[in-house]
Every structure is written in structure tokens, then in C-alpha cells.
Amino acid sequence: MPKLTIDGREVEVAARTNLIEAARAAGIAIPYFCYHPYMTVVGQCRICMVEIEGQPRLALGCATSATDGMVVKAETSERAKEAREAVMEFLLANHPLDCPVCDQAGECLLQDHSMREQRGTFTSHMAETRRTFPGYERRLLGPHIVQNQNRCIHCSRCIRFTSEISETAALTYKSRGNSMFIDTFSGEAFDDPMSACAADVCPVGALTVREFRFRKRAWKLRSTPSICPGCSIGCNIFIDHHEREVHRFTPRENPAINATWLCDYGRFLADSLNEQTYLYPQHRKAGRLVRAGWSEALAALALEVRAARPLRVVASANLSNEALFLARELFGHHLRGDLVVPVTTGEQRRMKNGRGEWLQATDPYPNSLGARRLGLNVVDGDGLSRFLYGGSGLTLILDAEAHPFLAGAEALQLLRVGATAVWLRREHPLAGVAGWLLPAASLASDEGTFTASTGAVQHFAAAFSPPGTVRRMPTGAMSPECPTIASPWGPPGEARPLWLVLTALARELGASNLDLASPAEVFTLMARTERAFAGLEWEPLGGLQRDESLRERQHVG
Amino acid sequence: MTTCPLVVAPPETTANVTFDKTMDDRIGEVMRRYPTRRAALLPVLWLCQERFGWISPGVISAVAERLGDSPAFVDGVVSFYTMYHTSPPARYVLQVCTTLSCSVCGGRELVEHLKAKLGVGFGEKTPDGSFQLVGVQCLGACGNAPVIQVNDDYYENLTPQRLDAMLDELREGR
Numbered sequence: 001m002p003k004l005t006i007d008g009r010e011v012e013v014a015a016r017t018n019l020i021e022a023a024r025a026a027g028i029a030i031p032y033f034c035y036h037p038y039m040t041v042v043g044q045c046r047i048c049m050v051e052i053e054g055q056p057r058l059a060l061g062c063a064t065s066a067t068d069g070m071v072v073k074a075e076t077s078e079r080a081k082e083a084r085e086a087v088m089e090f091l092l093a094n095h096p097l098d099c100p101v102c103d104q105a106g107e108c109l110l111q112d113h114s115m116r117e118q119r120g121t122f123t124s125h126m127a128e129t130r131r132t133f134p135g136y137e138r139r140l141l142g143p144h145i146v147q148n149q150n151r152c153i154h155c156s157r158c159i160r161f162t163s164e165i166s167e168t169a170a171l172t173y174k175s176r177g178n179s180m181f182i183d184t185f186s187g188e189a190f191d192d193p194m195s196a197c198a199a200d201v202c203p204v205g206a207l208t209v210r211e212f213r214f215r216k217r218a219w220k221l222r223s224t225p226s227i228c229p230g231c232s233i234g235c236n237i238f239i240d241h242h243e244r245e246v247h248r249f250t251p252r253e254n255p256a257i258n259a260t261w262l263c264d265y266g267r268f269l270a271d272s273l274n275e276q277t278y279l280y281p282q283h284r285k286a287g288r289l290v291r292a293g294w295s296e297a298l299a300a301l302a303l304e305v306r307a308a309r310p311l312r313v314v315a316s317a318n319l320s321n322e323a324l325f326l327a328r329e330l331f332g333h334h335l336r337g338d339l340v341v342p343v344t345t346g347e348q349r350r351m352k353n354g355r356g357e358w359l360q361a362t363d364p365y366p367n368s369l370g371a372r373r374l375g376l377n378v379v380d381g382d383g384l385s386r387f388l389y390g391g392s393g394l395t396l397i398l399d400a401e402a403h404p405f406l407a408g409a410e411a412l413q414l415l416r417v418g419a420t421a422v423w424l425r426r427e428h429p430l431a432g433v434a435g436w437l438l439p440a441a442s443l444a445s446d447e448g449t450f451t452a453s454t455g456a457v458q459h460f461a462a463a464f465s466p467p468g469t470v471r472r473m474p475t476g477a478m479s480p481e482c483p484t485i486a487s488p489w490g491p492p493g494e495a496r497p498l499w500l501v502l503t504a505l506a507r508e509l510g511a512s513n514l515d516l517a518s519p520a521e522v523f524t525l526m527a528r529t530e531r532a533f534a535g536l537e538w539e540p541l542g543g544l545q546r547d548e549s550l551r552e553r554q555h556v557g
Numbered sequence: 558m559t560t561c562p563l564v565v566a567p568p569e570t571t572a573n574v575t576f577d578k579t580m581d582d583r584i585g586e587v588m589r590r591y592p593t594r595r596a597a598l599l600p601v602l603w604l605c606q607e608r609f610g611w612i613s614p615g616v617i618s619a620v621a622e623r624l625g626d627s628p629a630f631v632d633g634v635v636s637f638y639t640m641y642h643t644s645p646p647a648r649y650v651l652q653v654c655t656t657l658s659c660s661v662c663g664g665r666e667l668v669e670h671l672k673a674k675l676g677v678g679f680g681e682k683t684p685d686g687s688f689q690l691v692g693v694q695c696l697g698a699c700g701n702a703p704v705i706q707v708n709d710d711y712y713e714n715l716t717p718q719r720l721d722a723m724l725d726e727l728r729e730g731r
């Protein structure tokens with residue numbers, strides 16, 4: 001373990017750590033453009049230069065390993081600053097400097113560095129006109145990537161991403177020198193399954209994500225740590241949102257699962273979180289749906305579930321461990337109902353972790369392992385149809401999207417017979433047969449944990465409160481539902497996360513042990529009573545929060 | 558000595574390339590000389606240029622497959638080097654040196670002369686497909702400036718008159 005001094009601060013780091021990471025560990029930020037912690041070091045951009053005592057030449061922070069006793073001057077070195085200034089002059093000589101209309105502004109390493117290091121002496125000697133790439137300013141490189149070659153600083157991160165991480169090697173430099181540009185083979189579309197990561201790693205606005213371009217300025221977004229709902233791999237994400245609208249998912253670093261990557265499928269689920277067709281509990285009376293309040297709905301449901309013979313509950317592998325645990329305790333143990341978790345096989349998803357290994361999944365749910373570990377009865381489509389077969393009684397469907405079978409004619413036929421209560425958020429055929437329609441909140445307004453296929457129990461936080469909840473404003477004012485569209489209090493509605501509904505129902509039913517106030521309390525109870533959660537604590541599951549670590553801010557974006 | 562004209566394989570052959578036995582053996586032989594497959598890329602591309610006359614996207618795919626690299630990577634390499642033709646070349650590629658020694662010894666006049674005579678600019682081909690004009694950097698024969706490389710042969714100590722004679726000779730040689 002080499003011990004070295006950087007700008008007067010002593011740090012001890014693992015062998016073979018480079019100076020950028022060593023400095024980071026000491027709380028010092030050495031700038032970089034081409035370096036990326038999960039890709040090969042190429043030492044191409046030269047912005048990371050530092051001074052090392054005893055060495056006449058400046059050294060590259062990214063390509064120099066820390067050694068014992070090294071004395072480094074990074075941010076305090078006048079020589080390094082001067083050299084970096086020269087590098088910046090070269091990089092900016094041909095850079096369009098169109099930050100006001102560039103969608104990367106606000107999360108651009110080049111812009112950040114200019115702002116941070118700008119000094120009075122900074123000038124450009126460029127007298128010629130700028131090099132441009134006519135026709136390559138707004139080029140669709142693939143379905144999700146828009147290229148503006150004028151902004152490229154030739155760091156090769158995008159190329160290395162495709163050759164080292166996604167392994168399609170679909171991107172390359174074409175031509176050379178001043179006219180070098182990024183391209184695919186012979187005009188093919190860049191449709192790598194992880195293509196949007198190329199825009200993530202691009203330090204500037206040369207590659208941007210088509211779906212996100214010009215939707216929101218980066219500095220307006222708030223980032224909430226969450227988990228991708230797309231498959232059982234459980235990639236760590238940030239939900240980037242503004243005024244109760246989800247604008248995108250970005251990767252959140254987790255070396256064991258997704259390093260700093262996301263697959264396109266998962267990433268572009270972001271928009272689906274904004275779909276909220278059902279806003280109020282509704283009850284079918286004489287064939288027509290009538291709006292009801294939650295108190296009315298809960299009281300009526302409590303009566304119905306208590307009387308139900310039999311009580312059948314279809315849970316879902318899309319639900320959090322907390323919601324599944326509450327459902328099992330309440331419907332299974334307290335009311336002696338039958339509960340199943342239907343699962344199906346989906347498309348194959350792949351993800352590269354920080355050690356360069358592929359994780360694979362054909363399990364399209366974020367929490368089927370959680371359901372199994374809670375000892376729930378996990379069934380396939382046939383099992384589900386057998387479960388729904390026969391008999392009246394009451395069927396609760398805790399998530400209309402739990403299984404495609406539920407949207408099919410057969411299921412609707414089976415469910416028409418008895419009484420059914422369905423939790424749902426978006427248009428779904430079940431809405432046509434359900435006696436009770438209960439509005440569910442999206443992942444963005446829910447909180448809890450999922451168990452990933454690796455066995456990791458991972459926490460997702462609520463990005464914003466569900467529609468219609470009263471939120472305390474910074475001024476201390478309170479407001480109830482407010483129908484204005486852009487209201488800071490959010491749209492009206494009463495969709496609620498399932499854990500909240502289940503604890504309220506537990507209260508109605510007198511199951512006082514389940515009358516808990518937060519997912520954290522449910523988790524704590526689970527950790528006490530469930531073997532699969534033994535020893536886990538809620539607090540440390542939070543994971544990385546944005547702003548917490550410089551490293552993360554610098555290379556995601 | 559007359560320079561041999563370049564022969565370009567017909568479009569059907571360069572669109573979808575499969576290497577025949579002879580080509581495959583020659584490629585295999587080149588590959589054996591290098592420690593990694595990627596290292597053999599440049600000479601293999603030369604072989605292909607010899608065989609097909611130019612490096613078409615079809616050639617790139619075939620080479621990429623043979624060497625186990627991605628077509629994008631091979632494409633990038635091809636585009637880096639100006640001596641690989643990425644479109645079918647003319648029968649005679651006139652590579653006029655535009656660097657200092659040649660320029661001061663009459664190279665500029667040669668360029669003007671050629672442009673006027675052939676009616677094409679740098680990078681262009683005459684409509685009949687005989688000549689293609691290319692400006693290049695120092696050919697390493699400054700002692701005999703000005704120099705034009707035609708296909709693989711050097712023509713040195715040129716004057717507009719000698720150039721005319723040379724072009725006529727090449728035309729007839731076809």
C-alpha cells in the first residue's frame with residue numbers, strides 16, 4: 001500500500017492506483033477528460049498533468065501509478081496549471097463554444113473545467129476560422145444517439161466503451177488529424193444494446209441522448225437514487241426529475257452490478273414512470289365506475305377481505321420486499337388467504353459489472369428473488385391460471401402488470417365471475433372487470449428495497465411524493481390539492497404506494513403489528529423476523545447519493 | 558518501362574467478398590509473420606487492394622471477419638491511410654508531390670498544367686477513367702524534384718513537356 005503526498009496531504013492507496021484516484025481519495029480533484037475509471041487508460045487528452053517531485057517533466061495523473069513516498073503537486077503546481085492552460089487552448093481552438101444551445105451544458109467536463117480554471121491570462125492565439133464538420137452537426141448516429149462532431153474533443157471514450165464494455169466495437173475514428181471524426185462502419189446505425197452509455201461517457205456534447213435532448217437543463221434536474229425496474233439484474237440508477245416529472249434515468253455507480261452503465265431498454269423505461277391513468281379509487285356500482293375516497297375504499301375492502309371465502313391474492317415480482325412482506329403477513333398469515341407471485345420469462349438482458357464480467361437475466365422483474373426469499377409461492381402462467389380457476393370469493397390483484405396472462409381474454413373470463421380488486425396505474429384490460437380499481441403509485445413515488453439477482457438487497461428512494469399529497473413548502477406554507485397544471489404541489493390525485501395502503505388496511509383489520517409508518521419500519525421488522533434479511537440495516541442501503549462523491553459526478557455525464 | 562494500369566474488380570465481386578483459396582492462403586501466410594492477428598491488418602489490406610483494386614465495404618467486412626476484428630475498426634484504419642483507395646481508382650493514379658523541394662523546382666507548374674490538361678482537381682478522376690489526380694506529401698525523392706508517382710512507379714525531373722509525353726505514353730499503353 002503506497003503512501004504518498006499530494007498537495008501536502010498524505011494518503012495511502014492500494015497498489016497500482018493512479019494519481020487521479022489517489023488525489024480523489026485525498027479530496028483533491030485532478031481534471032480529466034479521456035480517463036474513465038472503468039476503461040483502459042490512454043493518456044490522450046493531457047489535461048491531467050501534475051508535477052512530481054524529482055521528475056523534470058510533468059506527468060499524466062491518469063497514467064502514473066502512485067508509488068511509496070511520491071510527492072505530487074497537482075492543483076498547487078503553477079507549471080501544471082500552465083501546461084493545462086495550453087491544452088485547453090488547443091481543445092478550445094476548434095470547439096464551437098455553443099454552450100448556450102448545447103444540451104450537455106451543466107454536465108460537461110470541458111465546460112466545468114473552463115469555469116473552474118479560467119484565469120485572467122487565458123487567451124487564444126487562434127486566428128484561423130474554426131474547423132467544422134458540415135453535415136455532422138445533428139447527425140443521428142443510431143436510434144438513441146445524436147452526434148455533433150464539431151464538439152468532439154477526441155478523447156476516444158465512446159470508442160473504448162464500444163470495444164471494451166459493450167463489445168460491439170461499433171464506433172471508430174475515421175480519417176486522421178484535424179479532420180478525425182467518430183463514425184460507424186459504412187453508415188450502419190449505431191444500435192448497440194447499451195448505446196446511450198456512449199453519450200454518458202462522452203465528456204462533452206458531441207454525443208447526446210436523442211430522447212433527452214432539450215427536455216430539461218441539466219441543472220434543473222434533481223437526482224434520486226433508485227433501482228432500474230427493467231429486469232432482475234437490478235442496475236443502480238438515478239431518477240432525474242423536475243417538478244414531479246421523470247426526465248431520464250442515469251446510471252449510479254455500483255461496481256458489483258452495473259459499474260456506470262445501463263442498457264437502453266432499462267434506461268428508456270424512465271418515461272413510463274410518468275404514466276398515471278388512474279388517480280382515484282373507483283368502485284363499480286351497477287356496472288358503472290364511481291369515484292370513492294381511500295377511507296371509504298379501505299373500510300369496504302376490509303369488510304370484503306374479512307368475509308372472503310376463499311381470499312386469493314395475486315402479488316407481483318414488481319413489488320418491493322416491504323410490500324410483499326406486508327401482503328404475506330396480512331393476507332396470508334392474518335387472513336389465511338392464498339397468495340401467489342406470478343412470473344414469466346422475458347427478453348435476455350446483459351450488463352457488465354465493474355470487474356468486466358457479464359451479468360445476464362431473462363427474468364423481467366426487479367424483485368422475483370425477493371419474492372422467493374420471502375418464501376412466497378412463485379408460479380408461472382399456467383400456475384396462475386390454475387390459481388384463478390374456479391370459485392367465487394374475492395381476488396386481489398396487487399399489480400395489474402404482474403403477468404401478461406392477466407391481460408388476456410382467459411384471465412378476464414375467469415375474473416368476471418367473482419369479486420376483484422385491482423391495483424393499477426396505466427390502462428389495462430383488468431379495469432373492465434374489476435369491482436374495485438385502486439390507483440398505484442409509480443416507482444418514482446414509492447420507496448423500498450428490491451433483491452437483485454446477485455442477492456444484493458438494494459434500496460430505492462421516492463423521487464417525489466405521489467399525486468395529490470400535501471407537501472410542505474420551503475416557506476412553511478401548506479397546500480391541499482391544487483388543480484393548476486404547473487403547481488408546485490403537483491397534480492391532483494390519490495395514487496398511493498402499496499406499502500402505505502397495506503399498512504392502512506392492516507389498521508382497519510386490527511393487525512396492529514403491521515400498522516407501520518414507513519418502509520424503513522417494515523424493513524426493520526423484516527430484518528428481525530426473516531432469515532433472508534437477517535443482519536441487514538435500512539440506513540446503509542441508501543447507496544451513493546449524487547453530490548456525495550465527486551467521482552460519480554465527474555464521469556456520469 | 559511502362560507503368561501497369563490498375564485493374565479494378567467488377568462491382569459484383571467487391572460488393573460481397575469471399576476470399577478464394579489462393580487469397581485465403583496468402584492471407585494466412587501474412588498472418589503467420591505477425592505476433593497478433595491485428596498486426597497483420599495493413600499487409601492484408603494491401604493484398605486485398607492488389608486483388609480487388611480498392612478497399613470496398615465488402616472487403617472491409619471480409620477482412621474484419623478473417624482477422625477477428627470489428628468492421629468499424631478496420632474501416633477506421635483504412636480511412637487513416639491515404640494510400641488505400643476507398644473508391645475504385647482510375648487506371649493511372651498520378652500522385653503529385655506538393656512538398657517544398659518539388660514545389661520550388663517546378664512542381665506547382667506541373668500541378669497547374671495537369672489540372673488544366675486533364676480538367677480535374679485533386680482527388681478527381683477524368684471522365685474516361687484513365688487518370689486520377691492526387692496531391693501527396695514528400696515522396697522522398699527530393700534530389701530529382703519535381704516528382705510524380707504513377708501507381709507504383711516514380712517519374713522524376715519532370716517538366717510540362719516531359720509530362721505530356723509521359724501521359725501520351727500511358728494513354729497508348731492502355
Ligand code: SF4
Pocket residue numbers: 151152153154155156157158159182201202203204206207
Ligand atoms: S464523441 Fe465524445 S466520447 Fe467520443 S471521442 Fe468525441 S468527445 Fe470523446
Ligand code: SF4
Pocket residue numbers: 228229230231232233234235258262263264265266267349350351
Ligand atoms: S440490465 Fe436490467 S436492470 Fe440493468 S438497465 Fe437493463 S433492464 Fe435495467
Ligand code: FES
Pocket residue numbers: 031032033034035042043044045046047048049060061062063
Ligand atoms: S485524463 Fe490523463 S491524459 Fe486524459
Ligand code: FES
Pocket residue numbers: 654655656657658659660694695696697698699702703704
Ligand atoms: S519534396 Fe517532392 S519528393 Fe521530397
